[in-house]
Amino acid sequence: LYKGVSVGQYSYIDAPEIPDNDDIAVVRSDDGKQWRYVPDHRGKTVFNIDNQASCTVDYLGEIKTGFTLLAPVAKFDKWDGKKWVTDNQAMKADQINTANQTKHQLIDEAESKITLLDRKVRLGMATNSEKTALRAWEMYSVKLNDIDTATAPEIDWPIKPA
Structure with a gap:
């Protein structure tokens, strides 16, 4: 058919139809x-x-199998075979865990303040404002201890004393 003509390597004499869709590639x-x-x-x-x-x-x-173009919406999304679905139990457990960590950090901070202020009061070295601060930190510590972290993330944290 094409005598005396050669076609370069990886070249073809027939042209493909170019699809209108950018998500389609044309290959030999x-x-x-x-x-x-x-x-x-x-x-x-x-x-x-x-x-x-x-x-x-x-x-x-x-x-590839095991992958999807659909992006998860939340850290706790699980694949249900067709779409991402939020695992509410895992999310709640994480919220409670975070609240427990926050509670313990705040209690540790309060107890540290209380220890120093209490020592000053016992040694007669505390000012009136330090005596007032001791009471405020003790009340704050009690309020923190009363927090039910199972209600996370709907926790009304007490205001830290000045």
Whole structure:
């Protein structure tokens, strides 16, 4: 058909139809006889359905098993096979854990202040404002101890004494 004409390596005499969709790549079949149209998600972010880890697609074809183009909305989202669903129990447990940590940090701070102020009062070295501060820190500490962290994140934290 084309006598005396050669075609360069990886060149073909038939042109593919160019798809209107940017998510389709045109490639030659393995046997070199025809054009194939394959999904092209290169450069897009995909998410691991087991741990939400993200990565960028750098291959042609369907998204690999175990990944999705759908982004999780929350740290506690779990893949249900079709979409991300928030695991409310895990989220609540994390909120309670965070509240417990905050409570313990605030109590430790209060007890540190109370210890020093109490020592000053016992040794007769405290000013009237330090005596007042001791009472305020003790009341603050009691209020902190009374907090039920199971109500997290709806906790009304007491105001720290000045």
